[in-house]
Amino acid sequence: MTRWRRPGADEILLVYLLLDAIGLSWSSLSHSTGPQSLLPSFLTDLFLAWRVSRGGRVSRMILILISGMSYAAAVLAVARLWDLTTTALVIIWAAQVALLVSPPVYGRTRRPGPIHVRAQSWSRLLPPRPPTWLLPWGLLAGVLVTLACLGNMDWVAISGCRPAASDACTALAEGYPLRWLTAIQGTPVISKEALLRDSVQWALGCTSLLYLAWLWLMPPADLSD
Numbered sequence: 704m705t706r707w708r709r710p711g712a713d714e715i716l717l718v719y720l721l722l723d724a725i726g727l728s729w730s731s732l733s734h735s736t737g738p739q740s741l742l743p744s745f746l747t748d749l750f751l752a753w754r755v756s757r758g759g760r761v762s763r764m765i766l767i768l769i770s771g772m773s774y775a776a777a778v779l780a781v782a783r784l785w786d787l788t789t790t791a792l793v794i795i796w797a798a799q800v801a802l803l804v805s806p807p808v809y810g811r812t813r814r815p816g817p818i819h820v821r822a823q824s825w826s827r828l829l830p831p832r833p834p835t836w837l838l839p840w841g842l843l844a845g846v847l848v849t850l851a852c853l854g855n856m857d858w859v860a861i862s863g864c865r866p867a868a869s870d871a872c873t874a875l876a877e878g879y880p881l882r883w884l885t886a887i888q889g890t891p892v893i894s895k896e897a898l899l900r901d902s903v904q905w906a907l908g909c910t911s912l913l914y915l916a917w918l919w920l921m922p923p924a925d926l927s928d
Contacts, residue, residue: 709821712811715828716752719766719802723748726773726795729788755803760812763803770799778908782880782900793907801830831921833914841913845906852901855879861887880904 707714727741748769754762774796780789802808805828810818822828856877864872876882883897 709823710807710825710828711819711821712807713756715802715805715808716756719799720749720752722795722799722802726792726799729792729795730773755808755812758812758817760814763808763812767800767803770796770803774800774911775908778904778911779880781907782897782904785900801828804830830914830918833917837913837917838910841910842906844909844913845902845904848905848909849878849898849902852879852905853877853884857882859885 710718724745727745731741748766751759751762751766751769755766774793777789777792777796781793805822807820807822810820854877856875858873859876859882861872861874874885874887877884878897878901881894881897881901883894883901885892885894
């Protein structure tokens, strides 16, 4: 129990694999991956995690890249899918990245020699709290990206329109990934739900990028404790 109360690299990697199994299973439910790709993906992550437990620095970087790309894919699917499964995947992939960059796992793969580090508790593995300015700026950037995506336009069919009674059964719709602004017979129509979905997706993505940049500029963790 003491080992699990103060987790080291081995315990953290086991939790990483558990989250990986849950995330891959839930991703099949959200139709983002096919069931036939679950086992090869998990076996690949299992092998890379084993290499990390043996001090594999390159394997750790590959796992960080895989988890980061999975997180980005889940974030970019928020507007289109908009369900609890997608939200859970965003949390799972973010937790995986946090586990891989934790001091115990980093210390196991450190060069020129590994350092055996144990965290004081699981709560200490959480990423540092961002500064107060980061969230409002992330939200503002998300709104600006949502407005900038108005440049993405396409013709859509007007629901309930009968071609025999009208010559204009298509309208120009704007927005990405969802079309939330449509001009029907010269009158702008805004879909509030689509606007909300797009705004949440881009705000989450922009906030994540700002947080990643802030972490990159922070000094490295001190492993002497």
